[in-house]
Amino acid sequence: ETGVTQTPRHLVMGMTNKKSLKCEQHLGHNAMYWYKQSAKKPLELMFVYNFKEQTENNSVPSRFSPECPNSSHLFLHLHTLQPEDSALYLCASSQDVSINEQFFGPGTRLTVL
């Protein structure tokens, strides 16, 4: 399924590095989301964008900086991360921010050394 793509699929970075995760959806949706999934923990909602506007920041540390230039693209900029930030980062989209089903990308497996 290629409705939501994420790059890179795997990323290893040091604590002083700056990197970005990219998400693109080809479904014509208006809402996009970032989730974090740590080992053996539930998915945690991080950010929500609706029509390019951020509508939710779920108390995420400032070392994670989202960007949504248009309804099809979503970025997560990373800087000075900690080892505990190592996780699977998932992007999702939905038609809007109501109860519609979300379509998830394959995720980026991030390892912070």
Add this chain to the structure above:
Amino acid sequence: LAKTTQPISMDSYEGQEVNITCSHNNIATNDYITWYQQFPSQGPRFIIQGYKTKVTNEVASLFIPADRKSSTLSLPRVSLSDTAVYYCLVSSGTYKYIFGTGTRLKVLA
């Protein structure tokens, strides 16, 4: 926000029907119930959604009693490829999706 409770894990054999129950005692009037499936190192995939009574699609059925305090996902005739984690979500139109720990289903040959 309604909190959900599911069994941590379940085992089943190929060809059997599997029922996974989710408790959501403080579900709100506007909340819908949604189930997702997740394979290792992949994003969750939508299975089914309902508000009350019964919903059926090509892969599953969702049973919701009148009080809506629980719901049951029914997977008919499971196969090995149905081995995954299944999440129950309860949410209204406020995009506050909260995934619980899910139920790890293992299908045995």
